[in-house]
Amino acid sequence: MLLKxxxxxxxxxRNLNIDIIKFFALLFVISIHFFLxxxxxxxxxxxxxxxxxxxxxxxxxxxxxxxxxxxGYLLYKRDLTPSPSAHYKKIIKILLPxxxxxxxxxxxxxxxxxxxxxxxxxxxxxxxxxxxxxDLIKYAWYLELYVGLFLLMPFINKMLTNKKNDxxxxxxxxxxxxxxxITHKPVIWLDYYKDIAPLTFYLTGAYIAKYGINIKFxxxxxxxxTALFIVSxxxxxxxxxxxxxxxxxxxxxxxxxxxxxVLFFLLFINxxxxxxxxxxxxxxxxxxxxxxxxxLSTYIFDTIIYHxxxxxxxxxxxxxxxxxxxxxxxxxxSILLANVVSIIEKLIYKIFNIKFYSASKVNEEKSNPV
Numbered sequence: 001m002l003l004k005x006x007x008x009x010x011x012x013x014r015n016l017n018i019d020i021i022k023f024f025a026l027l028f029v030i031s032i033h034f035f036l037x038x039x040x041x042x043x044x045x046x047x048x049x050x051x052x053x054x055x056x057x058x059x060x061x062x063x064x065x066x067x068x069x070x071x072g073y074l075l076y077k078r079d080l081t082p083s084p085s086a087h088y089k090k091i092i093k094i095l096l097p098x099x100x101x102x103x104x105x106x107x108x109x110x111x112x113x114x115x116x117x118x119x120x121x122x123x124x125x126x127x128x129x130x131x132x133x134x135d136l137i138k139y140a141w142y143l144e145l146y147v148g149l150f151l152l153m154p155f156i157n158k159m160l161t162n163k164k165n166d167x168x169x170x171x172x173x174x175x176x177x178x179x180x181x182i183t184h185k186p187v188i189w190l191d192y193y194k195d196i197a198p199l200t201f202y203l204t205g206a207y208i209a210k211y212g213i214n215i216k217f218x219x220x221x222x223x224x225x226t227a228l229f230i231v232s233x234x235x236x237x238x239x240x241x242x243x244x245x246x247x248x249x250x251x252x253x254x255x256x257x258x259x260x261x262v263l264f265f266l267l268f269i270n271x272x273x274x275x276x277x278x279x280x281x282x283x284x285x286x287x288x289x290x291x292x293x294x295x296l297s298t299y300i301f302d303t304i305i306y307h308x309x310x311x312x313x314x315x316x317x318x319x320x321x322x323x324x325x326x327x328x329x330x331x332x333x334s335i336l337l338a339n340v341v342s343i344i345e346k347l348i349y350k351i352f353n354i355k356f357y358s359a360s361k362v363n364e365e366k367s368n369p370v
Contacts, residue, residue, distance in 0.1 A: 014285055014288070015074075016273050016275075016281065016284065016285075017268045017269050017271075017272070017273050018070055018073070018074065018269075018288070019284045019285055019287075019288035020268055020273060020284055021066055021069075021070060021265060021268050021269070022066075022067075022070065022287070022288040022291050023284050023287055023288060024066070024264075025063050025064075025066040025067050025070075025291075026063075026287065026291060026294050026295060026331070027327070027331065028059070028060040028061075028062060028063035028066070029060075029063040029064075029139075029295060029298065030298050030302075030327050030330050030331050030334070031056070031060040031323065031327050032057060032060035032061060032063060033139075033298065033302055033330075034322075034323050034326060034327055035053070035057050035060075035318070037302065037306040037316060038315075038316040038317060038318050038322070039315055039316065039317055039318060040053060040057070040244060040318045041243055041244050041246065042243060043243065043318075044241055044242055044243060045236060045239040045240055045241065045242065045243070045244050046240055046241055049318065049319075050236075050318070051236055052320075053318045054232050054235050054236045054239070054244070055228070055229070055232040057235075057244075058228060058231050058232040058235060058260070059228060059260070061252050061257055062252070062257055062260050062261035062264060063252075064142055064252050065201050065252060065257055065258065065261035066261055066264070066265060067142070067146075067291075068149075068198050068201035068202050068205065069201055069202075069204060069205035069208070069261065069262065069265045070205060070265075071146075071149065071202055071205060072201065072202035072203055072204060072205025072206035072207075072208075072209070073205035073206065073208055073209040073269070074205075074209070075153060075157075075206075076157055076160060076205070076206030076209055076210065077157065078153050078154060078157055079154045079157060079158070080154045084154075087153070087154055088151075089356065090150075090356055091147065091150055091151075092354065092356075093356065094143065094146065094147060094150065094292065095147070096345055096348065097292050097293045097296070097338075097341050097342075097345060098137075098140065098143055098292065098296060099131070100341050100344050100345065101137060101293065101296045101297060101337075101341055102127075102130070102131050102136050102137060102140075104300075104337075104341075105136055105137050105296075105299065105300055106126075106127050106130070106136060108300055109136075110122060112303075112304075116307075117303055117304065117307050118303070137296050137299050138299055139295065139296060139298060139299045140296060140299075142295070143292070143295075143296070145198055149198060149199070149202060152199075156199065156202065156203070157206070159203075160203075160206055160210065163210075163211055166203075166206075166207055166210065166211070167207075169203065170200075170203050170204060170207050173199060173200040173203055174200055174255075174258070176192075176193040176196075177193050177194055177196055177197035177199070177200045177253070178194065178197050178200055178253060178254060178255045178258050179255055180194060181194065181251070181253065181254035181255050181256070182254075182255050182256070194253060195253075197253040198253075200258070201258070201261070204258075204262060205265075208262075208265070208266070208269065212270075213262075213266060213270075214270060215266060215270065217267070217270070217271060220263060220266055220267050220270065221267060223263050224260065224263035224264055224267060227256075227259050227260050227263055228260050231256040231257075231259075231260060234256075286335075286339075287335055289342075290335065290338035290339065290341075290342055292338075293334075293337070293338030293339075293341045293342060294331075294334045294335055294338045295334075297333070297334035297335075297337040297338050297341075298330055298331075298334045300337070301329070301330045301333040301334055301337075302330055305326055305329055305330060305333075306326070309322075309326065
């Protein structure tokens, strides 16, 4: 009974809207990798099938943007009080699952290299180098990005003061980091600061949390679908007759991606999600809590599943029937492994008596963005 009560209390403390967005963000991460492992980038963009594929890729491309929006939305109040260690100690919650999964991935790689799954060269420095440059797990580049954001977070938050200041600040960041990406080649505006665009997404999430951007649901949905369609059409026309160009307007750090991501984010954040289905809430909550573990676990299962599919079929075409089989399989397997990693984490926390928050900060921590 106590365990059941604890689970119910934890679910009530979480932000279900944010958890649903996390669910979709993880789904989009796995889905966009489908295009990476199939023949999408190796065949000319033309025809109905490729048109729909471009639309889906444009949608899935907002995955990382959603995580950054969530971070800004939840953590814009984070500072260095009562002490710097109160904030920086929490980096363990990011790096510990990464370390555990790096060890698991290394063990799996060592055993699968002889079967042709990987082409890594194993030596004494392989694991150490792979861990510290976030390269042993190829999808860990986002975690590298997030660690930097986490270190800067208290100081970024200090830039936020009042609505007038914050509006100007956000406009400046948009202008400096992503406005130049309105075309595939930045010819109309400076693009020197494009690489710090993740801060623009973070600040946007913070701005939405502080002041709100209220759009009626039907209007929001219409704007989102219109933006998605226009960007997809542009990508299709630009790439028509040749292989899909992954950079430029097709990258995730673009004004087009920014607009689509923010409109998708607002679809959920501006309205209260009500449901009495405890199973649904429990599943969504569990997945959201394990976002880091699920994200990193997908690398292992992507490799294994796509490798075996290729071994059987020779190649994997861009076809919805394959996506509907592979993507859920990767997602489910990654969730299961992430739960195992979570159990190991809790055991380590218990052994070393590691605690992260006082009772007054439970809500903030239960809604951890990663």
